[in-house]
Amino acid sequence: MLCGDTxxxxxxxxxxTLSIILAAIVLGGCAVxxxxxxxxxxxxxxxxxxxxxxxxxxxxxxxxxxxxGNKPEKFVGLQRGGFGNxxxxxxxxxxxxxTEVRDSLVKAxxxxxxxxxxxxxxxxxxxxxxxxxxxxxxxxxxALVVFREWKSDTMMNTDIHYxxxxxxxxxxxxxxxxxxxxxxxxxxxxxxxxxxxNITKAFARKLEQLFDDPKVTRALAG
Numbered sequence: 001m002l003c004g005d006t007x008x009x010x011x012x013x014x015x016x017t018l019s020i021i022l023a024a025i026v027l028g029g030c031a032v033x034x035x036x037x038x039x040x041x042x043x044x045x046x047x048x049x050x051x052x053x054x055x056x057x058x059x060x061x062x063x064x065x066x067x068x069g070n071k072p073e074k075f076v077g078l079q080r081g082g083f084g085n086x087x088x089x090x091x092x093x094x095x096x097x098x099t100e101v102r103d104s105l106v107k108a109x110x111x112x113x114x115x116x117x118x119x120x121x122x123x124x125x126x127x128x129x130x131x132x133x134x135x136x137x138x139x140x141x142x143a144l145v146v147f148r149e150w151k152s153d154t155m156m157n158t159d160i161h162y163x164x165x166x167x168x169x170x171x172x173x174x175x176x177x178x179x180x181x182x183x184x185x186x187x188x189x190x191x192x193x194x195x196x197x198n199i200t201k202a203f204a205r206k207l208e209q210l211f212d213d214p215k216v217t218r219a220l221a222g
Contacts, residue, residue, distance in 0.1 A: 034079045036196035037092040038100035041204040043108035045211045053222040055109060056137035058119040059102035059145045060130055066123060073097060073123060077152030077160075077199065084155060089196065098123070101145065105207065114220075115139075135173050140222055142169040145210065149182075152199045158187040160202055166210040168219040176219035179210050 065071045071088070073096035078086040091100055102118050109116035119137055121130050121144075134142035149163035163182040170176055187202060210216070 034087065034089045034196060035092040036076050036089055036200050038076065038097060038200055038203065039091075039093060039103050041101075041104045041200050041207075043104055043204050043207055045108050045112060045208060052113060052115055053141060053220070054115040054117065054137075054139040055220065056119045056134045056139040056142040057102055057106050057109065057116050057145075058121045058130060058134050058142070059098040059105065059147075060121045060125065061096060061098040061123045062146050062148045063150065064148075076150070078154065079195075080153070080155035086153075089152065089154075096123075097150070098147075101147075101203075101207070104204075105143070105145065109143075131169065131173050134169065135171075138171070140171055141176075141220055142173075143167075143220070144169070145207070150203065152195075154195050154199075157189050158195055158199065160185050160187060160199065162203075162206055164206060164210055166216060168216055170219075177213070177215040179213045179216055181206055181209055 061073055063071070066073055066075065072090070074090040074094055075088055076091060076097055077089040079089050080086050091097055093100065098121070106116045106118050117137055117139060119134050119142075121133055125133065130144060130146075131142075134144060144167045145164065146167075147162070147164045149161050151161050153159045153161070161184045163180075165178065165180045167175060168177040185202070187198065211220075
């Protein structure tokens with residue numbers, strides 16, 4: 001009986017081990033090649049007043065690992081396989097995250113009645129270079145969003161890490177208002193099938209918080 005029990009135990013352990021390995025392989029397969037569309041993020045900018053004022057909009061990627069070239073500008077996060085091994089999540093378009101975010105902001109501001117216009121900024125533009133490019137648009141106001149951190153990290157649960165700053169300038173390049181959000185949020189389990197949709201929604205909420213500030217609203221109102 002003892003030999004039989006030992007054999008059964010070994011078989012159970014073997015099955016359990018094979019199940020774990022199979023699950024890890026399946027999860028690893030699910031983690032490869034994931035993308036997220038930030039250009040389609042639905043933004044409702046609370047506190048923005050309907051106005052025809054012209055606003056130049058620029059978004060700049062200042063994430064250290066992007067500036068160093070360790071990650072591409074299309075990088076938005078990590079999806080981990082069954083053994084915790086990380087795979088990059090990139091923008092669906094394959095374009096820079098900053099471009100997708102800028103286009104979402106322009107669309108949202110236009111929906112509020114602003115005459116919003118996109119301004120292309122390079123990741124290597126220093127602060128003064130970015131301000132100069134925004135000023136060349138000859139708009140009454142300029143809104144610059146800089147993100148020094150944005151990435152999601154998903155395995156069983158999802159964490160988002162963010163460091164976002166909004167600065168509003170007048171037509172002379174003087175700073176009228178700033179607002180910063182920085183932190184890490186645990187979003188819990190979003191599942192392995194399509195967590196990216198909820199992650200992009202979370203990013204949209206962060207952008208809304210940046211703009212939902214009395215001094216920002218007054219500055220944009222002109």
